[in-house]
Structure formats: structure tokens, C-alpha cells
Amino acid sequence: MPHNQENFKINPLCQTQSYNDELQFLDKIGKNTWRIKKGFVPNMQVEGNFYVNEPLEKLMFEELRNACKGGGFGGFLPAMKQIGNVAALPGIVHRSIGLPDVHSGYGFAIGNMAAFDMNDPTSVVSPGGVGFDINCGVRLLRTNLDESDVQPVKEQLAQALFDHIPVGVGSKGVIPMGAKDLEEALEMGVDWSLREGYAWAEDKEHCEENGRMLQADPNKVSSKAKKRGLPQLGTLGAGNHYCEIQVVEEIYNDYAAKKMGIDHKGQVCVMIHSGSRGLGHQVATDALVAMEKAMKRDQIVVNDRQLACARIHSPEGQDYLKAMAAAGNYAWVNRASMTFLTRQAFAKVFVTTPDDLDMHVIYDVSHNIAKVEEHMVDGRQKTLLIHRKGSTRAFPPHHPPHPRRLPAHRTAGSDWRNDGNLQLRPDRHREGHDGDLRDHLSRSRSRSVPGEISQKHRLPGRFGQTRRSRNRHQGRLAKTRHGGGSRIVQERDGRREHVSRRRNQSEGDQTATDRRH
Amino acid sequence: MENDTLVSLEDLGYQGPLLEDGALDGALSGGAASPEFTKLCAWISTELRLYCQLEENVHATNCPSEAEAFQLEMSGLLSELACPYPVLASGDITQRFLNSTDCLLLLTFLVSELEASRMILVNKPEKKNQESGSPMFLELKGICMSLGMSKPPANITMFQFFSGIEKKLKEAMSKVPSHHVGEPLMKKALGPVHVEKIEAINQALVKEYEMRRKMLLKRLDVTVQSFGWSDRAKTHAEKLASVYQPLRSALCTKSNISVAHLLAARQDFSKILRTSSGKIREKTACAINKWLERVPNQSAQHCPPPTPGSSAKHLPSI
Numbered sequence: 162m163p164h165n166q167e168n169f170k171i172n173p174l175c176q177t178q179s180y181n182d183e184l185q186f187l188d189k190i191g192k193n194t195w196r197i198k199k200g201f202v203p204n205m206q207v208e209g210n211f212y213v214n215e216p217l218e219k220l221m222f223e224e225l226r227n228a229c230k231g232g233g234f235g236g237f238l239p240a241m242k243q244i245g246n247v248a249a250l251p252g253i254v255h256r257s258i259g260l261p262d263v264h265s266g267y268g269f270a271i272g273n274m275a276a277f278d279m280n281d282p283t284s285v286v287s288p289g290g291v292g293f294d295i296n297c298g299v300r301l302l303r304t305n306l307d308e309s310d311v312q313p314v315k316e317q318l319a320q321a322l323f324d325h326i327p328v329g330v331g332s333k334g335v336i337p338m339g340a341k342d343l344e345e346a347l348e349m350g351v352d353w354s355l356r357e358g359y360a361w362a363e364d365k366e367h368c369e370e371n372g373r374m375l376q377a378d379p380n381k382v383s384s385k386a387k388k389r390g391l392p393q394l395g396t397l398g399a400g401n402h403y404c405e406i407q408v409v410e411e412i413y414n415d416y417a418a419k420k421m422g423i424d425h426k427g428q429v430c431v432m433i434h435s436g437s438r439g440l441g442h443q444v445a446t447d448a449l450v451a452m453e454k455a456m457k458r459d460q461i462v463v464n465d466r467q468l469a470c471a472r473i474h475s476p477e478g479q480d481y482l483k484a485m486a487a488a489g490n491y492a493w494v495n496r497a498s499m500t501f502l503t504r505q506a507f508a509k510v511f512v513t514t515p516d517d518l519d520m521h522v523i524y525d526v527s528h529n530i531a532k533v534e535e536h537m538v539d540g541r542q543k544t545l546l547i548h549r550k551g552s553t554r555a556f557p558p559h560h561p562p563h564p565r566r567l568p569a570h571r572t573a574g575s576d577w578r579n580d581g582n583l584q585l586r587p588d589r590h591r592e593g594h595d596g597d598l599r600d601h602l603s604r605s606r607s608r609s610v611p612g613e614i615s616q617k618h619r620l621p622g623r624f625g626q627t628r629r630s631r632n633r634h635q636g637r638l639a640k641t642r643h644g645g646g647s648r649i650v651q652e653r654d655g656r657r658e659h660v661s662r663r664r665n666q667s668e669g670d671q672t673a674t675d676r677r678h
Numbered sequence: 679m680e681n682d683t684l685v686s687l688e689d690l691g692y693q694g695p696l697l698e699d700g701a702l703d704g705a706l707s708g709g710a711a712s713p714e715f716t717k718l719c720a721w722i723s724t725e726l727r728l729y730c731q732l733e734e735n736v737h738a739t740n741c742p743s744e745a746e747a748f749q750l751e752m753s754g755l756l757s758e759l760a761c762p763y764p765v766l767a768s769g770d771i772t773q774r775f776l777n778s779t780d781c782l783l784l785l786t787f788l789v790s791e792l793e794a795s796r797m798i799l800v801n802k803p804e805k806k807n808q809e810s811g812s813p814m815f816l817e818l819k820g821i822c823m824s825l826g827m828s829k830p831p832a833n834i835t836m837f838q839f840f841s842g843i844e845k846k847l848k849e850a851m852s853k854v855p856s857h858h859v860g861e862p863l864m865k866k867a868l869g870p871v872h873v874e875k876i877e878a879i880n881q882a883l884v885k886e887y888e889m890r891r892k893m894l895l896k897r898l899d900v901t902v903q904s905f906g907w908s909d910r911a912k913t914h915a916e917k918l919a920s921v922y923q924p925l926r927s928a929l930c931t932k933s934n935i936s937v938a939h940l941l942a943a944r945q946d947f948s949k950i951l952r953t954s955s956g957k958i959r960e961k962t963a964c965a966i967n968k969w970l971e972r973v974p975n976q977s978a979q980h981c982p983p984p985t986p987g988s989s990a991k992h993l994p995s996i
Contacts, residue, residue: 345907352904371897561886562893 180229187241197257202245202464206252209244211259224265237265238465244270246464252277252284252473254538254545260552267293268467271551279473279533279544285461286478287470288448288485290548291531295444295485296492297402297436298369298527299553302500303422304507305519306429308408314510318406321506326404326499327396331439334395336498343391343491347379350490354497361521364497368525369554372493374486381484382440383447390440390491395498402435404499422523431507431520433499436529437492444488448481473546482531489530496525528553535561680706680782686789690796692721706778706785710749711742715781719748722788723755729795734758749774752784761787825850860944868941876937884933891931898926 186201195218197209213221224239238246240263247269248257254276263272268289277284311318327333336359338346346353351372354360365371379387397404409428412418423430437444452471456463459472471477500522504515511518531548538545544563547554680702688697696702696718705715717738726732734755739748753771761767766774766784775781811819818839822829825846830839851859868876902922905911911918 345904349900349904349907352901355901356905356908365901373897373900375896375900562889 180226183225183229193261197241197245197248199248202242202249204249204462204464205245206250207248207254207256209241209248209257209259211241211244211263212261213263214261217262221263237267237467240265240270240272243268243465244273246468247273247275247290249464250275250277250285250287250468250470251461252281254278254543258552263551266550268465268469269548269550274547274549274552276536276545276547277473279546282472282474284473284546285470286473286481286531286546287468287548288445288452288481289467289469290550291445291485292529292550293442293445294398294436294438294529295441296489296527297434297441297529298492298496298525300368300433300496300500300525301523302431302433302503302520303523304429304431306511308427308429310511311406311408311429315406318506318510321510322404322406322503325502325506328399328402328404329397330399331393332396332398333392334498335502336395338391338394340387340391343387343394344379346394346494347382347387347487347490348377349373350377350493351497354494354501359501360497364500364522364525367522368493369527370489370493372490372497372525374489376483377486377490378483379487381480382444382487386440386443386447386484386488389443390438393438393440394491394495395502396438396495397433397435397499398438404431404433404435404503406430407432422521430523431503433496433503435492435496435499437488438495440491441488444481444484448477448484451477452481485531489527492527493525526553533563535563683782683785683789686793687718690725690789690792692718694718694721703778706781708742709777709781710739710745710752710775713739713741716744716748719752719784719788722785722792725792726759726788726795729792729799732758746772756784756787759791763787860946862941863943863945863947864940873937876940880935880937880940884935887933888931891933895929895931898929902926 183201186198188196188198190196193212193214195211195213197205197211199205199208201209211221221239221241225241228239228242237243240259243265244257244259244263247253258274259270260272260274263270265271266273266289268287269275269292271292273290275290277286325335327335342353342357349356350370351360351365351368354372355362355365360372365373407430409423409426409430412423412426418424449469453466453469455471455475455477456469459475461470461472463470471481473479473482504518504520507518507520508515527549529550531546532554533544533546535542536545536547537543684697684702694717696705696714701714705712705718708715710716716736720736720738723732723734723736727735732755734751736748736751736755739745749771752775753767756767763783765780766787775784821827821843825843827842827846830842834842866872906915906918
């Protein structure tokens, strides 16, 4: 790795280490894998790993070198340093990971994944590890259209999408929503969309968490956040969000792709990349403020002020997790709403029904979220709180669900009152703190229960997914291409590679690493 | 043939207009396009549903243009009944039940199915009283009764008893076509050590899947709960409770799969049914999914029609 000798320089970002000194802590341990040794930044509890290809490697080291020379990145440290600082957080387990195209962000780098032991009382949760756009994620819809069907009408189709889905910063939504709707959406997630008729029952089956995190609590979301979120439902937002019509270019695994709904090359799909808009942003901001105050009380020391965090089991930590789940639900409702609008747009242009176009959800996965999961660490099963920022989960089939995620089990029979309504009762059988507590009583508000449709649910499959890039997201099972725009980096087992003009992701073995954690 | 059919229909309690002279002829030649014919089929279908657990149902049509809907529904019913006649159960759906011969065959089949269902009910009425005895005793008793064995003497050894069962089984199997029961899925012979290991594996799987069932049931509960929170649903709360509660109490978290199930599984078990295949998805389709009617193309700027990927579709009822 050829790097020029730098003169010794003191600068606030890199303390008193020169670039060469920094390099002593960095080891290349594989073709695409680097190791960050303890000591790279103070107080590292574990080591760091990051995954890059050649162009990305160059960029990362350049960033580090510039930082040592005194250059800044708009208030962010270089990504490598951030990975190191995350490794210094209390309770972190195994490694602080940087997945491809990892780049600087607020506190955590974007692409930084970190897991914390739920049974370690010092473990923390950090909003910076989830990101400001809580539950920013990607949804892929299929159609039974071919490229040849769409090409002649692509202008109309694009126009229809623009008509239906507002875009841009501060854009307002077309789906009517009142304050009560918002409360319900925050609590119920896609169940709200389903009830209101915006979602199809099958959509839920292909959505992470079935489109609803059960530990959500709308009471933990500030009214400022709700105010920002209320008019924005069904909007795309700005930045790298998109609603894109895509064409299947190559199928790597026929059988699996068919099972998921992609059966031939040239098939037209739609991809929606969006998050929780202003609401998520405000939730994160509110939490950072609250946690900064609590850090002194709980004697939490971090390397970077942006890594504001709280003990997982502290009130601030629990409040954040519940609010984060609510914001997550909002984002799923948002994507469900945009799915509805996309279906409308297509139906309008093709003069048919979305049902006839077979516009099903193939998957909906989040890449900015924190979750409690079961994993094997050093041969033992542990319950971990995983922060994923710009990182997508990639479980294999049959990964065990987290058992304590469920609120206390109660038999349906014993809860029915004489008038046929459900009596919500307190959870007497809580198994201790697990970050997923749900206080039924405080939210019961004399709700009566039950429902009209009993729907068949199936556990959502965990598809192999790569981490999203800044600008494009690729499904692992099918390579897609868009009409125009920059070319995408596409790497399959290291065999094929072309570089885009901007830093873009590469696929490949990184998903395996995520799986190990 | 037609007379036989008419006689059977009368015996079965049909009292509609097709019993008149020549009426059945006319209906048969019309086939799916004849409302009278479809009405008769609908009647038979309703009767069948009284005796058998059927998911499919056939409705009468009002005019010849609704023939396709009838063809779809009847095809669904026939596949559920495992109709053995290729001319009725295979091939292009839009070409089925259009001529006299096919329609007569269809009627004959449906009528015989209905007759058989009623006969089964009469011969083997469902026992309402709970029988006493351990589950094992009841199972063995059930086996003996199904095989038509007489009650074994009290001093018979287990080996003799099971040898007797085996003999009877072989007899019964020889009377059916060779592929009727199918090959077992588990082909290896199991020794005591194998069985122990398999038991342990089964226990682990049962525990694992119990967790998953709990999760799914929890999600079901909360989804149904959310529906109940809407203002519109509050007025129907009683009705919804009465519909949901019995269905929900039938769902339990405990799995009762045992090694016995593994040993009993046949090869057709390995056919994996897609949980969201076209056929099953059709059952989740509802009015909400169809927002726009099929509108004929009116503009001069021609939009290319969509090319549907899958084959048989439900036509929207306009």
C-alpha cells in the first residue's frame, strides 16, 4: 500500500499522530478486508473491520490523510476514525464494522454497524448509530410488464409518478391524514395502511417486521416531530431518495428469484427508497439532546460528542428505542403509501388495475435501524442490540427470532369481557428489560378489539441484501438497470467490476460478515 | 345416460325446471353459456358443500356472457374434488363445458360425488360422544375399525396384533391402484439410536417453531386489534368478536408434530406449495384491490395493452 511519508504535524483531529503513525494500527487482512487495531483511537473495547474494493480503499485512506493534514469534512471525522470511536463505546461486542462505501456521518459512519450486549449493564444505545433518517429503507415492487411495454410510455409513466408522489424537501403528501391517523400509524405501522385500504395483505408478509415494530410508543414521539411528520406522509423526500422504474438485467439464481417474484430478464420493477422524513429526523434530534444531558449522570465517556448515547436500560435509552420504533412504523407507512400511489400511477397509464399488473412487494428492508436480535458470539448465543446505519440486514433462512420480543403472552379466551371486547391487562410476566417493553395499560384508552379479517401471515423471508449505496441499491438476486443515469458498480464474487463516477457500493461477501454478527 | 342423470337428480331432491322434458337437453347443449345449466351446477355445488369441506363454490350465471366466470369456478371445484376426467379438468379453461357430451359427463360426475357424500354420511355418521380410553387405545381402535378388523382377543401379543394389522393393510393396498398411497418419504430403516436422535431433533424443532407460532399469533392479534380501533369498526365490535374469537381459539401455539408424522409422510409431501402462489393469492383478493374498472381505451394516443405474465385470472365483475 504505497503512501507518502508525511511530516509530523499536530492537528486537533488526529491528535498528535502523524499519518504514518496511524497506519501502524491498520492491517490489510484480506483482499477486501482491513483491520483497525486497538489504539487507533483511545479506549477501543474491540477492534474494527472495514470492507472496501480498490477505489474505495484509495478514497478512505485519502480521507484519513487529509484529516491528518488538517482538512475537515464539514464537522465529521474520517470514516476510519469513526469506526474506531464506535469501537470505544461501552458494551460493544465483537467488532465495529464498516461495510462497503462506508463514509463519514454523524457520530457513526454511514455503513457502520455495531452490536451491544443486552445483558451488559454498561451497554449503550446511540441515535447516531441509527441515523437521522430512521428506517430509511428500500422497497421493491414487481410488475408483469416488460421493458417493451414501458419504453413507449415512459414519459407518461414518469409524469404520472410525479403527479402522484410529491418529491423534494418539505413536500406535502396527497394522502389525507389527521392527528389521530398519525397516532395510529405510529403505533400500528402498515396495519394502519392495511386498515385504511392503502396496502394489500400480502405486502406485510414481504416487509421487514411485517411493517410494524411492536415496541413502538407514539407517546415517546414529541409533538414537534409529529407536527413535521403529519403533512409529509406519502412523500419521497430529498437527497438520495428515489422512486425508480427498473428493468431486470440479469438473474443470478433462477429458483430463488422466481420464488420472490422475478421470473425473466426485461421484467419491469419499481424501487422506492425513502424513510421517515422530518419525523424521524426530529426523533433523533430530541433523543440526542436528552441523552447528552444524561451522559454525565450515568458517567458515560465517549471519544466524540456526536456519539451521544444512553445506557440501553435507562429511561432515555428505552424512550429512544420506543420512539425509534414509532418513527420506523411511520417510514413503513410512508413506503406503503408510496406503493399505493405508484400502483395508482401505473394503473392509470396502463388503463388496468394494479392487481392485474401483479404489482406485489418483493421485499421491504430497512437500513437505518436498531434491533434486538439473537446471534452467536464466540460460540455462545447472545442477545444483542444491533445498530445498523446505512447497513442492511441479511439473515439466512430460519434465523431464530428473538424470543423476548413478544409482550407477555395471554390466551385469547381469558381476555374477553362479557361484551365481547378485549380487556387489556398489564404484563405481569415481563422477563426483565429487553429494550422491547410494551406498556399496554398506559395506552389502552378503552380500545375494543377485534377484527374483521383473519389473515394468514408468514414470517418474512430474509433475503440476501447488500448495504445500500449512496445513490443506488442493488438486490443480490437480480441486477437491475435504469434508463439513463450513472452506471452502477456491480460486483459479483469479485468477478465483475466497473467503477462509477461517484463512490458507489460493491456487493459480494459483506453480507456474510453481517450475518456473523 | 340423460335419463339416468335425471333420475339421480330427482332422487337427490332436485326439483328445478330441468326435470321437464327436453329442458335438460337444451341446457346441456348451451353448457356454460346456459344460465339454466349453471343454475343446476350451482345447486349441486351447494349440496356438496353441506357434506364436504370445500373451499370452492360455483354460482349460477344470469346470461351467456358470464360463461367464463362459471368455467373458472367450476374448474376450481373440479380440481378440489380431484376430478379424474381430463376433458373436464385439463386444457384451456375457456373451452371447457361448452358441448353436450362434456356437460353430461360433468353432471354425471357431480351427481355421483353428491350421491357418494350422502352415502358416506349415512354409513359412517360422525360420532358425537367421546369415547373412553387412552389416546393410544383410541388410535388402535380407529385402525381396526377402518381396516374392518374384528376386535382382537384380550390375550393377543403386541407382535401378533401388529402382524394382523400389517396383513390387513396389505390386503387393503392390493385393492387400490399402485400409486394411490405412494412411496414413503422416509426410506431408511431406523434403529433405536436413530429414533432417539430424531426425537431430540424433533423436540428442538418443535420448540423453535412454537416460538415462531407465538410470534405469528401475536402479530395476528395486534393486526386484528388495530382494525378494531377504527371508528367504523366500533359499530361492528360485537359481530367481529363473534367471528374472530372462535377462529382464534382454534389456533394454538403448540405443535403436535411427532416422529410418527415423519414416518407416515408420503412422497407427495415433498411437493412444496408456494404460500403466495397465484391460486392462493386469489383468495386474498378483495374489493379493495380493484380500484379501477377496466376502461376501454378511448384516447387516440394508444397505450400498449399490458402483457399479463400469469395465466388464468379473475375477471373483475363490472
